[in-house]
Amino acid sequence: MHSRVTLLEIDTLRVDVEEALARFRAEVLPQLREQPGYEGVLVLVSPEGPGLLVSLWSDEQAMEAAGPFAAGALARFATIFRAPPGREHYAVRLLDAPAGALAALET
Numbered sequence: 516m517h518s519r520v521t522l523l524e525i526d527t528l529r530v531d532v533e534e535a536l537a538r539f540r541a542e543v544l545p546q547l548r549e550q551p552g553y554e555g556v557l558v559l560v561s562p563e564g565p566g567l568l569v570s571l572w573s574d575e576q577a578m579e580a581a582g583p584f585a586a587g588a589l590a591r592f593a594t595i596f597r598a599p600p601g602r603e604h605y606a607v608r609l610l611d612a613p614a615g616a617l618a619a620l621e622t
Contacts, residue, residue, distance in 0.1 A: 516554060516607040517578045518569050519585060523600040525564040530595045532560055543588045550584055552577020564597065571607065578604065 525535050536558065547553055552573040560566030570585070572578035589600055 516610070517572045517575045518605045518607050519572070519578055519581075520603045520605060521568040521570075521585075521589070521600045522602075523566050523568065524597040525560065525566060525595055526597045527562075527564045532562055532564065535592070535595055536560065538592075542591065546584065547588070550577070550581045553581070571610075575604075575606075 525532055539558065544556070547556060547570070554571035554573055556571065557569040558566065559568075570578075570581075572581065585602075593599075
């Protein structure tokens with residue numbers, strides 16, 4: 516499994532963090548789920564705007580193939596970022612998520 520990690524900062528003077536997250540859920544998440552090899556995403560954000568987005572992919576090839584989609588998705592959000600996001604790629608070596616963790620986040 517591989518991951519693409521995006522460091523970002525939402526400009527909270529332009530948009531509320533909850534509004535940015537709602538927009539991500541509505542505009543990006545459905546298309547992200549359609550990408551071959553997509554395994555999930557973790558979005559971490561503080562109320563002040565700094566955040567981290569970790570997308571999980573079945574393998575490096577799937578992650579790389581989704582690169583143009585990811586770049587396009589970030590471009591659609593460019594007006595709400597304080598600065599251009601940074602991106603890194605990592606091999607996932609350990610993933611331990613409690614069984615109920617995802618259900619708790621859906622509410």
